[in-house]
Amino acid sequence: MAAETSTDALVATGVRTYVPNYAPKPVVFDHGEGARLWDIDGREYIDLGTGISVNSFGHRHPDLIAAVTGQAGRLLHTSNLYYVEPTVRLAEDLVDGTFAERVFFCNSGAEANEAAIKIVRRRAAEAGRGPEEREIITFEGSFHGRTLATVTATAQPKYHEGFEPMPGGFTYCPFNDPEALEAAISDRTCAVMLEPVQGEGGVTPSRQGFLRHVQDLCRRHDALLVLDEIQSGMGRTGKFFAYEWEPGVEPDVVTMAKALAGGLPMGAVLAGARAADALSVGTHGSTFGGNPVSAAAARVAVGLARSDDLLANVVRQGDAFRLFLNRINAELGLFRDVRGKGLMIGAELGEAHEGKAGALVDACQEEGVIVLVAGPSVLRLLPPLNIGDEDVRDATAGMERAFRAFAAS
Ligand SMILES: Cc1ncc(COP(=O)(O)O)c(C=O)c1O
Known part of the structure; x- marks a missing residue:
């Protein structure tokens, strides 16, 4: 009998078989494209975590695929x-x-x-x-x-x-x-x-x-x-x-x-x-x-x-994310500090929400946006460096919904 490949079955097998040093979220990703990820149930996400700053040029970059497959074949x-x-x-x-x-x-x-x-x-x-x-x-x-x-x-x-x-x-x-x-x-x-x-x-x-x-x-x-x-x-x-x-x-x-x-x-x-x-x-x-x-x-x-265009995009989109975080924070007062450089961004929760960065990450994931923590009280964004305007717009809209739900909870 073929092994079951549902999310629940794979998560249960992972929980049973992995050494329990990680606490993966109960989602099974299947494929990606640019700044987007899809899980095995077909749900789409915007990836602002990039596998902790690894997939910095987005998923399925054609030049990376060509280099890897070309060399793998040799x-x-x-x-x-x-x-x-x-x-x-x-x-x-x-x-x-x-x-x-x-x-x-x-x-x-x-x-x-x-x-x-x-x-x-x-x-x-x-x-x-x-x-x-x-x-x-x-x-x-x-x-x-x-x-x-x-x-x-x-x-x-x-x-x-x-x-x-x-x-x-x-x-x-x-x-x-x-x-x-x-x-x-x-x-x-x-x-x-x-x-x-x-x-x-x-x-x-x-x-x-x-x-x-x-x-x-x-x-x-x-x-x-x-x-x-x-x-x-x-x-x-x-x-x-x-x-x-x-x-x-x-x-x-x-x-x-x-x-x-x-x-x-x-x-x-x-x-x-x-x-x-x-x-x-x-x-x-x-x-x-x-x-x-x-x-x-x-x-x-x-x-x-090394591309100047890419580095300029990092600065521009980093500013866009920080502008968004500061704007929403002026209204909701979630964060005591928004900081970082380029597309390495942290938002530290204020006293009322201290230690709850994990819950905020989960709220964002509910809204289809993958983000990270950096310690218990800092939300961390590490988006793809070539992220485009449409992805930034959708990601900030999703985060805004998540922040409002989190602030109201
Ligand atoms: C600044 C820094 N140094 C070292 C490491 C360790 O890297 P790795 O997990 O590939 O061993 C990390 C990983 O997060 C890091 O952020």
């Missing part, structure tokens, strides 16, 4: 024992188009940050610094991944509970507080790592000038500046990298993942002059790193994310 995998053209070309694109001198490929954001941590420590070791002189400073509210080292870098205790003992050598500072960093950093610090716009922690942009301040302190103490652009990069804020909004910032290491391959798994560490040669043969690796199918997709995605 060669799926070879390992890093050999060269393959899509991966070599992608590395060339990234080195030629950014500050980087070299690139390391992996499969996810956590792996990219894990590799960055190893790079900065190894560089310090090569310079004769002992283990106690390889401290890494990160910031409260950050999110850098779920492996043991990256979750330790994630300065939010709720992610550590029950996983102790945590790896050592991490120090936490308040975000956007130059004096606190100045007090914490020393010659024992080998790197400072931060997101130019904190994502999971609540969509909090770094204040103008903060990145430069961090950079100056890093230079003073021979520490490397590591920017986690996993969520904020690939055009999400209206620049290829979010750090480009602040003049004069020259990172030593930048980590990428999420939208890098437009929907396929891929991570990358971009290493500038001070970091490029820290890893020698045998010091790090990943079987799937630089997979040619992901690399073929990433070449397309990187090209799309």
Whole structure:
């Protein structure tokens, strides 16, 4: 007998068989097109979540499909024992188009940050610094991944509970507080790592000038500046990298993942002059790193994310979403703050609705709009970067209905 494929049956099977570390919503998506998604019951949604900033160029982008199917028909995998053209070309694109001198490929954001941590420590070791002189400073509210080292870098205790003992050598500072960093950093610090716009922690942009301040302190103490652009990069804020909004910032290491391959798994560490040669043969690796199918997709995605038209659209539609949120908020008073950059947008619920961002997400889904949370009290929008006016109009109309129902409940 064929297995039942109704939503209820699939959800029940998922609930029974998945390790219960996620809490997926009881919806089964079937296909997408641009900014739209359809579930297996034929219901249409507007996708302002993009799989947490992965499907940044919309669903079923023809150039991505062509690159993926073309490469899948030639060669799926070879390992890093050999060269393959899509991966070599992608590395060339990234080195030629950014500050980087070299690139390391992996499969996810956590792996990219894990590799960055190893790079900065190894560089310090090569310079004769002992283990106690390889401290890494990160910031409260950050999110850098779920492996043991990256979750330790994630300065939010709720992610550590029950996983102790945590790896050592991490120090936490308040975000956007130059004096606190100045007090914490020393010659024992080998790197400072931060997101130019904190994502999971609540969509909090770094204040103008903060990145430069961090950079100056890093230079003073021979520490490397590591920017986690996993969520904020690939055009999400209206620049290829979010750090480009602040003049004069020259990172030593930048980590990428999420939208890098437009929907396929891929991570990358971009290493500038001070970091490029820290890893020698045998010091790090990943079987799937630089997979040619992901690399073929990433070449397309990187090209799309560099387009001036696309970046202008990000700024314009980001302003449209923020205008909508501020307008509706002036009437309903749901939010204490609407913030973000480009199409990385957060709206923090006020006191009366604290902790209820999940309920607001459900209300939006009822109205056919997929949105996200960033912590218990922040609604997060990460729409496709090429979203058009009609999709924005329909999405804001759906959200408005949802906000009114939520405010009245
Ligand atoms: C800024 C940032 N860094 C790292 C990660 C971890 O990425 P991944 O889930 O691919 O391991 C995330 C994921 O949300 C992120 O937003």
